[in-house]
Amino acid sequence: MEEERNLDFDTVVDRRHTKSVKYDFFVECGLVKPGEDSNGILSLWIADMDFKTSSFVQDALIRTAEHGIFGYSESQEDYFRILQDFYHRRHNYEIENPRWVLKTPGVMFAIAMAVKAFTNVGDTVLIQQPVYMHFADVIESNSRNVVSNDLVYGEDGRYHIDFEDFEKKIVDNNVKLFLLCSPHNPVCRVWTCEELLRMGEICLKHNVIVVSDEIHNDFIFKGVHTVFGSLSEELADNSIIVTAPTKTFNLAGVQISHTFVKNPKLRRALRNQIISTGYSQVSIQGLVSAEAAYSKGDVWLNALLKYIKGNIEYTSEFVRKNFKGVKLVPMEATYLAWLDFNGLGLTTAQVDDLVLHGARLWLNSGTKFGKTGAGFQRLNLACPRSTLAEALSRLKVALDSVK
Numbered sequence: 001m002e003e004e005r006n007l008d009f010d011t012v013v014d015r016r017h018t019k020s021v022k023y024d025f026f027v028e029c030g031l032v033k034p035g036e037d038s039n040g041i042l043s044l045w046i047a048d049m050d051f052k053t054s055s056f057v058q059d060a061l062i063r064t065a066e067h068g069i070f071g072y073s074e075s076q077e078d079y080f081r082i083l084q085d086f087y088h089r090r091h092n093y094e095i096e097n098p099r100w101v102l103k104t105p106g107v108m109f110a111i112a113m114a115v116k117a118f119t120n121v122g123d124t125v126l127i128q129q130p131v132y133m134h135f136a137d138v139i140e141s142n143s144r145n146v147v148s149n150d151l152v153y154g155e156d157g158r159y160h161i162d163f164e165d166f167e168k169k170i171v172d173n174n175v176k177l178f179l180l181c182s183p184h185n186p187v188c189r190v191w192t193c194e195e196l197l198r199m200g201e202i203c204l205k206h207n208v209i210v211v212s213d214e215i216h217n218d219f220i221f222k223g224v225h226t227v228f229g230s231l232s233e234e235l236a237d238n239s240i241i242v243t244a245p246t247k248t249f250n251l252a253g254v255q256i257s258h259t260f261v262k263n264p265k266l267r268r269a270l271r272n273q274i275i276s277t278g279y280s281q282v283s284i285q286g287l288v289s290a291e292a293a294y295s296k297g298d299v300w301l302n303a304l305l306k307y308i309k310g311n312i313e314y315t316s317e318f319v320r321k322n323f324k325g326v327k328l329v330p331m332e333a334t335y336l337a338w339l340d341f342n343g344l345g346l347t348t349a350q351v352d353d354l355v356l357h358g359a360r361l362w363l364n365s366g367t368k369f370g371k372t373g374a375g376f377q378r379l380n381l382a383c384p385r386s387t388l389a390e391a392l393s394r395l396k397v398a399l400d401s402v403k
């Protein structure tokens, strides 16, 4: 039996000069001036991992490359069975029919298509900020309005939903679509069944379609992730579930995502929207990667989750022992730590400056996720432990210099 080879998460892999957005775009992203060296800035922002994917995925891509013909490609019955098995095995979710699955090049593409298919220009879409920045971008750039049911940062350091505000925002703004992030990036919440049901019921009551972005669904460290479509028949009929193997198996560059749509009416509308853009088949690289990852990637994925859990524990301990005025929001999910710098009493610009110039770290500034992200920074801890340790030590030195 072939064995997984890519289980070394400790070795630092040099990703420079690989067309990596995370490592090759310091100048374009305004971090350094043209001609200047990045001078050892650690890149811990965009959500991909510094780890090689499963060797089964790597080998499948090599076999495809060696074949040398990259013609129009499509999945068949076995592909569906693999996807179905994975969701049954790891999420206790039954994709009952191959027809439910629409393949797209990415989650944001699928979300953009859903916004166009299920709302009209001028309509309002509900999101819950602070949330993944491209939610607002994709809504607004399609001439729809954004309204936010801001998540509440509780005394317990966790984020909660204000359900009264959730319903009021829907009614007051005649909301047509709710874009849910489950689990939530960047606040790291795994929504409970009760929370999901309550949001779902309110949406049903006011005829709001739910688009549930579940791209981070495999990174669960506390609690259980519930696929939105498994809550009830009615909620399954009123929602679409957007997923991908790309976050889980570090495949963002190959571009493949799966949207599960049980309701034939919604499916038809979404499919027509996708077709009308001129998009038909996903890439051969996407197909072979997803197939290998979902059928043979469990050993790699389990080891990865263990490693990331270790990084979360390391970070949590380090922050508690060494950082004054900075807190880590409890990480129930994702590999993206949400750090609260508000205890320092600095402005957003000062926190950004401290992180980039003081600690020489490239993180995501909290306000990118909405105004309620002010004073926060998002740190991607899917990297070798040594890189994480270096980043946290640099941050400690920078924080110690704050009077």
Ligand SMILES: Cc1ncc(COP(=O)(O)O)c(C=O)c1O
Pocket: 047, 105, 106, 107, 108, 109, 132, 181, 185, 213, 215, 216, 244, 246, 252, 257
């Ligand atoms: C919540 C969420 N949705 C979507 C995406 C992007 O997905 P894709 O690259 O498939 O468009 C990300 C990437 O970080 C994300 O965090």
